[in-house]
Amino acid sequence: MNTLEQTWMTHQISNQFDELENYNLFSSDTVLHEILKRYGSHDQPTLCEMGKVAGSSEYFQHGALANKHTPILHAFDARGRRTDFIEFHPSWHKWMGLNRQFDTHHILLISLTLRLNGWNGLHVFILQVRSNAATYVQTQ
Numbered sequence: 001m002n003t004l005e006q007t008w009m010t011h012q013i014s015n016q017f018d019e020l021e022n023y024n025l026f027s028s029d030t031v032l033h034e035i036l037k038r039y040g041s042h043d044q045p046t047l048c049e050m051g052k053v054a055g056s057s058e059y060f061q062h063g064a065l066a067n068k069h070t071p072i073l074h075a076f077d078a079r080g081r082r083t084d085f086i087e088f089h090p091s092w093h094k095w096m097g098l099n100r101q102f103d104t105h106h107i108l109l110i111s112l113t114l115r116l117n118g119w120n121g122l123h124v125f126i127l128q129v130r131s132n133a134a135t136y137v138q139t140q
Contacts, residue, residue, distance in 0.1 A: 021057040069089035071088050
């Protein structure tokens with residue numbers, strides 16, 4: 001047998017599962033559904049759509065690339081002048097775009113503003129539940 005044609009196979013792997021992709025991160029989470037229902041959230045349709053997008057193979061790949069290519073700070077230009085520019089991989093922009101598309105990028109700031117202006121209770125709590133649910137769906 002030619003050594004170039006020889007294939008090395010040490011063993012067959014049978015105790016590993018395939019990567020989960022192309023599934024809805026929100027609709028597959030019954031505990032999150034129950035929490036949102038219990039606290040009167042009406043964000044289930046939005047979170048369902050977001051879970052579908054975030055669970056796609058495209059966004060899994062963007063997540064892996066974003067984790068691999070962390071942001072790079074360019075504090076100075078070639079002449080030593082301060083620039084403070086942060087370079088993001090395009091996959092970071094895809095995830096940030098998803099947050100903007102589903103309005104999850106500013107909810108915590110709104111709830112903080114409401115608290116500073118004297119709002120407490122249910123309105124702030126619902127915003128925090130929505131923010132936490134959206135964050136949870138994205139990080140599964």
